[in-house]
Amino acid sequence: MSCLMVWIDLLLPVRLAAYSESVWVSGVPHGSVLGPAPFNIFVANVDSRIDCTLSKFADDTKLCGVVNTLEGRDAIQRDLDRLQRWAHANCMKLEQSQVRGPAHGSGQSQARPYLGREWIESSPEEKDLGVLVDEKLSVSQQCALAAQKANRVLGCIKRGVTSRSREVILPLYSALVRPHLEYCIQLWGPQYRRDMELLEQVQRKATKLIGGLEHLSCEDRLRELGLFSLEKRRLQGDLIAALQYLNGAYRKDGEGLFIRECGDRTRGNGFKLKEGQFRLAVRKKFFPVRVVRHWNRLPREVVDAPSLEVFKTRLDEALGNVV
Secondary structure, three states: OOEEEEEEEEEEEEEOOOOOOEEEEEOOOOOOOOOHHHHHHHOHHHHOOOOOEEEEEOOEEEEEEEOOOHHHHHHHHHHHHHHHHHHHHOOOEEOHHHOEOOEEOOOHHHOOOEEOOEEOEOOOEEEEOOEEEEOOOOOHHHHHHHHHHHHHHHHHHHHHOOOOOHHHHHHHHHHHHHHHHHOOHHHHOOOOHHHHHHHHHHHHHHHHOOOOOOOOOHHHHHHHHOOOOHHHHHHHHHHHHHHHHHOOOOHHHHOOOOOEOOOOOOOOOOOOEOOOOOOOHHHHHOHHHHHHHHHHOOOHHHHOOOOHHHHHHHHHHHHHOOO
16 A cells, blocks of 8 residues: 655744734744634634545644555545645645655655645655654654654763762653653554664663662663663553553544454453454554554453553553563
8 A cells, every 4th residue: 555645834924023024934933922722723624625634733734645546646636736725715825845745655656746836845754743754664763863862861961960869860861861762652662673772772871870770780770760671661651552542532543443352261351352464564563453462461450450540550560570
């Protein structure tokens, strides 16, 4: 399947001072009278009569459609034309330099739409809300960027903080460094061992900063500090997100994401999920697939927890026994 995604930046004419000419700005200027909420109301009908999938986040708009057939290519071109007419009717512009369309799958060369009179520039990668997406759906570069950002912050802590006590270093690591390694991690979780190791190295460096633990192994330092490895934390986050989907917290987005396995087997927990079959090995790393095997292995008392807080507590105990 070949999928085409087009990022579009909406430009709004704003008069910066009295008697001055209007200039085109992206989104809403910071500190302006026109705040984000009125702007979102203004662009609320941008997706009217759009056939393909249109995602909106403030002034950033993403159009996505399957283009491995002639009908699919025609549909996404019609939607691009509608967006162009909508922008013209509402005295707005679509930023040409911000229109890029990385295609995923095969047959990309045949799916080259245009906006106005210009062909859409093809890009092998694009950042979507801080997550780097490339044409092969590989997350290796995203892992490298996340580790780079985290290492920079950790370096600032090492140079700027003289104390090496756990009461100082551990909160700084948890609040300033680890969020870079776990931002939206359910989407771009590392697929290869080398990427996992790249992220784990950051946590190893952070725990080595704490005085009195330098002589211990990485596993012993984590145990002493009451921390999980980042791999185990990702598994913890996956299982918590799966529980929320199964409980209907994301009913619209999560409908059909998981399928309950039919059967009368009593071994293990009583809420087994069905594992899907896929041709590509990389699909096994996607969230709705990778989480099923671990969910089915959870003890019955974890799955049957009466609340989310109880589930988290029992899950921590179960994961603490997992190597």
